[in-house]
Amino acid sequence: MDNMIGKVLGNRYELVEKIGGGGMAVVYKAKCRLLNRFVAVKILRTDSDMTEDFIKRFKVEAQAAGSLSHPNIVSIYDVGNEGEINYIVMEYVEGYTLKEVIAQSGKLTWKATVKIASQICAGLEHAHKNHIIHRDIKSQNILVNEELVAKVTDFGIARASSNSTITMAGNTIGSVHYFSPEQAKGQHTDEKSDIYSLGIVMYEMITGRLPFDADTPVSVALKQIQELPIPPIQLEHDMPIALNDIIMKALQKEPRLRYQSATEMLKDLQSVLANPEKTIVTEKNIGATTVMPSVTENMINERVTKPAVVEDRDMGRKKKSSAKNATSVFAFLIALVIVAIVFFFIGKGVWNAIIGEEKPEVPMPTLVGKTIQEARAILEDKNIEIKSVIEQTNDDYPKGVVAVQNPKPNIHVKEGVSIVELIVSTGKAEITVPNVVNYTLEAAKAALDKEELQYIVTEEASDEVPVGYVVRTSPEGERTVSASSIISIFVSSGPATKKVTIPNFVGETLDKAKTWTEANGIKLTTKFTSNTSKAENVVLQQSIAPESSVDEGTELTLTVNRKQNNTQNNNQKKQTIYLNLSNKGVGDAEFLVEVTMSGGGVVGKKTIYSERHTNSDGEISLDIFGLGEAMIEVYIDGRLDSSQAILLK
């Protein structure tokens, strides 16, 4: 699948370069010839045991995900197949995965965390309303561009379970760090599983680490089920307690203790940004929401319009969970008290106005989103009077548009009573970004703090700007931005470090590896282990995978075969023989050296060494173990080259 570059799919999408790959698919950047734009093309890996049914489901799911249209969701443009190749065409997003952003900054500020989480949450809200559950929310699946716009990708891309045997050995499934407990247990998953995974992503953003980690994927899955996370505030003391509580609520093991919808969570996220000091989720209402998810605002509204519903719904719930009866009744009483208190407070003023006696009632129209002129006209038409209009900056609505209305739509109000309050947007609050290029990072942060701008810090190589000084910002200095913008500060990490591509050392000699690492500025450490079926001094494992590109000076650990004499049978003896390989091959060409032993206490002929060499390897030594007379034969590329008899005693 790697030789696909240049291929044109559907007579339209020309594959330009490989930009990613996972277990199930490979992603290419491609050029859409029809619309002359870049797109991302995801090609499903096909297997013979992938049934037609599986591919059909893949298409159905991709099409369902394609129906989503939201600024925080990567759009799907097209689903197709060409011969055996099944592919999805998606929006191409220039930027990084959130995983990379976190890796670059170490961790994010709490404001950036909330800002990004809110966007993911908004994307989820849209998907969930369309009955699409993501089931694989993780920081690798969130794309972030320089303006910190976050987009969720990989919606509903065939995660169908297969009946064939698959393995978890190695690291074939990567998402287990983000699995909800119910996913780990194999139980039913729903919207609340996405909320859990988002909680993990938030934890990762704010602390720079994952709440559950272990050596093997299975132990991570177990922790998702059984272990409680360390509250993020214990690792990150400066974050608002409200944000800590939002994350902890999203990470509840029991789905019914989490936020019940993305909408609910989004509301708390927005509230923490507006009012960081306010406590949102208290221990008590985490408990109360168990049996009563909508004690507060929804319930009051329902109480206003259709009073009977609340009790009914709750009685039903109580019956189902008899174990929770006491709490349920208790919570219900609390709810009634809250409702009563609210009635008490709003009773004197608004309430009378709403349900005043004489005048005819009309439902309050929707005014949010309308211009103030339109709103006035509508109200005039319905004979409802305006009590006050307040102007405020607002990020969500343009200048002159109603941002907040009170009372809410559909609440019945009396004609001719002046109760309506409107907040009209004056547009986004604008701030000029200070120019902080060549400032120290501390000075730049202080300058941005002074303007109350939020920021994230990213390291960037620079030949001109010294380490620790600001290279650039995005948006750049002197630009006017809205008050809620987040500025990316790019701080110099010094001149670009030279990248080195690590070759494969496994099967090579330690000497060869040493020569290479010295020549290429890689720090080499060695570990020794014994494997009697491999040659002495041969590399068995390397800590960095071949073809990885790493910075100069990176440490590479090689595990080298060092046979321990005592692992041999006690009565075996050792003898070392030397083979001169300097003229066995032609030029630089590789050749296979095989050494066999017959006799020496072993029945039959045994291959004791089999490795590839070149003339430049010169003389190599080989330890022979055995007892008594043995015949050693050396084969070069399968042809007998020499033989010698040795006596092991």
Added chain:
Amino acid sequence: MIFGACSHVGKVRKENEDSFYIPSEGDTAKLFLIADGIGGQNHGKLASMMVVDSIVKFVVRNYSAWEKKETLLNEAALSANDSIRRFSKESPEFNGMGTTLVSMLMDGQEAYISYAGDSRCYMIRNNIISQLTIDNSYVQYLLQKGAITIEEAQNHPQRHLITKAVGLEENFLPEYEKVSLLPGDILLLCTDGLTAMLSDEEIIHIILKKKRNIQGAAEELVKAANAKGGIDNITAILVEV
């Protein structure tokens, strides 16, 4: 000792990726093997064939000179792991190929079992069936840790996820079990294509009913698994002591 074996592609898959070995005429070693290959595009079939082949050759080559028979299968599995690793390293398109393994060597009154993955060995003695192997699987792990119930394990969508296989890791170690045999004991080696379809009770019921014809019993097990849906390849070896 009498034995029978049966392997079938099942009713859903196109390819039988299971491979097995039972003693043939002239064999000195009483060796029984099943491997259930993993990895797409026929790589699974290749892996299970290579591993069976490699283990049989290793055992045949070393059987008479090997003093501690107890360790022979383990060594054979290690060498099979090495040969798969070498092969898939040389041909990267085969990367990720591997296989489960359940192997049994009978030596006098002892049976030595080496295994990896979710292929199993059962023993039937005094009309009671007991599983001698413990699956190297994700679900088994969660079950042992008390994280899920047996019912949840049986319905877990990832119940086919295994945590160990031959050919996937450099530092592979097979699981090991040893059992002393009594006359009349019946041993069953099988792949998950059988155990995913049939409960332990159904398995022992079929075996005891067909005991007089051990080959017939193996075939009957496969037939029953197919009757229940045959979602995966099915292989069963029965050995009566």
